[in-house]
Amino acid sequence: MASLNVLVRRHGLSIATHAILFVGSLVMAYPFVYGLLAGMSTLVEFSRSIFLPIPGRLSLDNLNAVFAGADFGVMFRNSTIISAWYAFFPSLLALTSGYAFARLNFPGKNVAFLLLLASLMVPGQVSIVPIYIMVARWPLLGGNNILGQGGSGMIDTWWALLSLGLVNAYAIFFVRQAIRTVPYEYDEAARMDGAGVLRIIFQIYLPMLKPVMATVAVLSTIIGTSAINKWNDYFTPLIFTNGGPLNTIALGATNFAGAVLANGQPNYPLLFMGASISMIPTILVFLIFQRYLVQGFAMTGVKG
Amino acid sequence: MSNGVIGQTGQPTFPAAPLVGQQGRFWTRARREGLTGWLLVGPVMVYYAVMGLIPMGAVVVLSFVRWTGFSGSPEWVWLHNYKLLWDFPLYRDVFVHTLYIGGSILLASLAISFFIALLLNARIRGRGIYRTIWYLPAVVSFAITSQMWNAFLDPTNGLFNTILRWAGQPAINWQLSAFWMTFWIIVLSTWKGVGGTMIIFLAGLQGIDPTLYEAGKIDGANRLALLRYVTLPSLRPVTVFAVISGMLGAMQIFEPVQLLTRGGPFDSTTVVVYSIYKNAFLNSSFGLASAMSVVFALLCLAFTVFQLTVVGRRTD
């Protein structure tokens, strides 16, 4: 039995680690599993569930109901376009301006940076009104004259979906941190070879910062406009469009959250199916890009 | 091009520039650099000025008026809204609730994510899968998960009460208990946010120089001591980053409150962002909502500056 003691002492910590992680993962993943199963259950099966709903058969009936009256092709296409755009453009801006904040000296640099940071602190609930007015009164769009009167501006057009939130202060902050950890010698060497700023950014730093850019562009950050954040964004299409040809998956899925049965009770299986469907693409994208995730943060976090 | 350009920390230093530079040109190196900087940052700042600063400025200005937000003309009331925020326990409590709900979320997610990051840092099999599962809640929409949680909290059919009944306990009516709804809001938000901070800590842990651990072990330190004297100090800059982004996330929760409690039984879970939304759109009390936004932003700013300067600077 001495060997058992040795075994436990040598591997005890590893067993405990596994146990904690495993149990924890079960807790974290539980709502997802529940949601997926509930989405495939009928109302009766759902009302009988205790720990997990047990669907009699893996029925996709709820899937049909979720997207009845809504054009799934359109929603998917729109969400994809929006996410792709927001993966690309804000990160591009973050890369160039992040470099500028990290490496270049220009008057007003610190003030500008502080102002950008301030955007992370003001909740958007009230500023939505001035923004909405601005969007609706944008000159020369949507039937507006040069003074912005007469039409509806960017409301209910692709402009509204693609032109808000292009400056991601969190991403700029991120890129700046990452570049600061890189020794200045790289810039020096490139300058000596006669490279201009743009070449330095794109030919030297971009390859180095691939994990950072992947993190900022795609993965869901706590605040900001990454591809995944935008995929889940139901608020912008809700407020700035009327759905229809501009509908997105996120907006469509939340509509089913309000779906009620004749007795006023929420139709839970339908709700869960809508939820599960809208989650699947983000999970897939995350799985693809996840190896960049830790590296991305590593490149910025250590030196502070 | 001289050595004086690279400073001690490997960052460029910027000597003061005379009006006419070394070769008698106006466009000195420093000036060209300034221009390049503004060419790169300029478009970003212009966009931000229009779409970000102007609305923010409007909010600040509107905090001094009484207005419905959509009709009638604004009435200038100076500091009256701020006075209301101070006088009414209803509004003061909003900040108090935000502080302890947000604070609990922050502490819980920092503690749990740090602990899990420590575990994940060890070389065990399947850690990629664990890492994925732990991060998963952060990837999905908060609104949708809140709706799912609503189903779980259902008094008769919901998951939690079903488990209680299965365990022989009476069902609890969560929605009528201020304590429980606060608890569930914290649990839901922590569940959502743990993944994000965990990744930050994981990244930080992976950046710690292993030779430091070696040195510690040679000196006879056990695991706990290593944690205290090597890991924690090395993680300080990462921790500052995690605390700031965690705080911003925790203090600004909205969807769980709007979808689960609507401010909670007896206003107990009314947090700042929800109160702002409620006052702006449901109470038609736009000036008050703006004032609340301003106060909240200032408090966040103060906290962030504190973190960056006082706590963060000790590493340099």
Added chain:
Amino acid sequence: MSRVLRILASLVVLVSVLAGSARPFHASTAAAAAKKVLVMTLANPYVDPAIYLNDKTKKTDPADYSNAQLTKRIFAMFYKMHPDYVIKPVNWGWSDALRQKILLNVAAGTGPDVITGEDFFPEFARDGILVPVELGPLQKEIAPATLSVGMYDGKTYAVPAESGIFELFYNKTLFKQAGLDPNKPPATWDQWLADSKKIAALGHGISGTATEVNTGLGASFRLAPFMRQVGGDFTSKDGMKITFNSPGNLKAFTFLRQLTATQVPGLSSATDEGKWFAAGWWANKAGFVVDGPWEIASSQQFKLNFGVAPLPVAPGGHPANVVVGNQMFAVMKASKNQQAALDLVRIFGTEAASRLNYKYTGRLPINLNVLNNDVMKAGGPISVFAEGLKVPGITGLPAYPANPANIWDIFYNLQVAALATNQPIANLLATAQSNAEAQLAQ
């Protein structure tokens, strides 16, 4: 693994772009460009025929298919009057989301021509964003109670499409079990309380009266009729003063607290209306419930043996009620097509449209001709509602002059404390009154 995922992802993106590329990218259509456009927000039971009137929906969503047919016929009535217009329906949700979108649109000056809603019309009229509706002879045809919810300062600003009030549902099976005559539902408070206690005495988790106790408008709705029967109310007649603390309210709350005591404890604190019904009334475990006309269909669906009776009246009180589920349509002042919009909303009040609504949805119609001819003649439970709608002086819930959400929260706290706890009701009323007045004084 990652490689496979990448390929999978690229395929998905390709498929989605291909699938979606044939569909329109923009909201406007060529047809609309030829005619003048009238934008109106729609809510259940009215849905966009262009989306829901097709074979696919007929199979998967028959309810919405039927609603689409109703909507199309209403639109047809409008097109007869204005062939040069095309109606563009938009779905802006309901309650909070709808309100937010309307307010934003008014702030920006964009906006629909016609809006729909239930409760915000007096408030919007007061804020000056609605156009008064001249009903002419139609005014006499519409039940006054259903119009009252859309009036401000003596003028009509919204036209109702359908309505509802509350009446007493009682379970005939439980009546028989408790030894009560199923053909003699209670007509007074005392009788109701006595009957309720008798049914509760049956035990086995059976409640006398299922009373809704939660922090929500549903519970407030069900308290209002009884407050009004004894002269109490939320506000004064002009809506400017809060009257939470009044002898009438004290009487009503005292009675309702006793009534709530006949409810099985777990049931009384269910917050989700659906759940509360599922565990009580629909499960044959409640003798009485106060609910609206929609409950008829639900109760039939659950095969209950039930009857509907007018609300029991207090000693010394008079019959009273509250209008609920009163969907209305109104015209925005910013509309550039006010005349056409006014014609459209007036249609909903006509006998023809009201009859269509009743035929397709079974909800309580608002046109007196339909009420008297179709509903009363048909008899049955719905006729009790039609009869009840004729009681004079019925209005909806109040629109508070300021901070309505906060004041409602104060009342919600009051209702839960008054019905479910033992705190002295007089104190609760006084506290609520002063808190609400403080909100108005802001």
